[in-house]
Amino acid sequence: MYDELIAVHTIMRRGAVLAAAGLDRLAADEEVSRQAAVRVARWQAEFIHHHHASEDELFWPVLRRLFPDAVASLDDLTAQHHKLDAELKDLTAAVNALNDNTQATGAASTIAFAAAAAAANVRDTLAAHLDAEEPVLRELFPQTPTAEIQRLRKAIVDGAPRSGPDLVLGLLADPSPAPGHDEITQNFPAPVRLLRPLLLKRYQATKRSLGS
Numbered sequence: 294m295y296d297e298l299i300a301v302h303t304i305m306r307r308g309a310v311l312a313a314a315g316l317d318r319l320a321a322d323e324e325v326s327r328q329a330a331v332r333v334a335r336w337q338a339e340f341i342h343h344h345h346a347s348e349d350e351l352f353w354p355v356l357r358r359l360f361p362d363a364v365a366s367l368d369d370l371t372a373q374h375h376k377l378d379a380e381l382k383d384l385t386a387a388v389n390a391l392n393d394n395t396q397a398t399g400a401a402s403t404i405a406f407a408a409a410a411a412a413a414n415v416r417d418t419l420a421a422h423l424d425a426e427e428p429v430l431r432e433l434f435p436q437t438p439t440a441e442i443q444r445l446r447k448a449i450v451d452g453a454p455r456s457g458p459d460l461v462l463g464l465l466a467d468p469s470p471a472p473g474h475d476e477i478t479q480n481f482p483a484p485v486r487l488l489r490p491l492l493l494k495r496y497q498a499t500k501r502s503l504g505s
Contacts, residue, residue, distance in 0.1 A: 294442050295434045296473030301344060302423050303471035307464040308337045309419050313412040315503035316388075320405040326502035327391065333499065334388040334412055336457040338381040341419065343454050345374040351448050355441055356433055366429050373422045380418055384411040450480050458485045463496025 312334045319325040353367045387408040394404055434442070462485070465471050465478070478486070485492070 300473030300477040304464045309416040313416040316409040318504045320409040329502040331392045387411040459492040459495040
């Protein structure tokens, strides 16, 4: 399950970079699709929030019970989740303002600059958080009973966001398959697996529209 977790983290890391780069180009008055930049940033905020809510609600209580010595580390990670959630709200508000104000393009746009700055904050905070979280879970997951792992995996899969399958598949594979790629993709719904070629083409089109 650690490999699957790293696959999800890779999606989030790459998505944060893609969103920040697209909004930065938009603020610099480059040829970037405002609609695509807003969509990617909104999706990213939803995806990260859901993942962290799942950890706080499902993973951490189990790990706290099984590994009392790790409680302080898990509490620190939860505090980081709260900090990141505040930044995700700032990003969502910024891109909503950008979407609502059709005049907010060009290098002089304070709204576009605010969205780019918010996306950069999320990118950097997320990277630091995942760098702190992954070593903790790499140590604890192998010690977690198989029955608990299976239950948690099912809960995560069943409650995963259904939006943006093109972004999930694309970020999972681009520029190279993430660790845990095969393990996580086999749990995708059948329609997503069948439409994979079309969804990957949509991802590439989105990436081009962001100037990447």
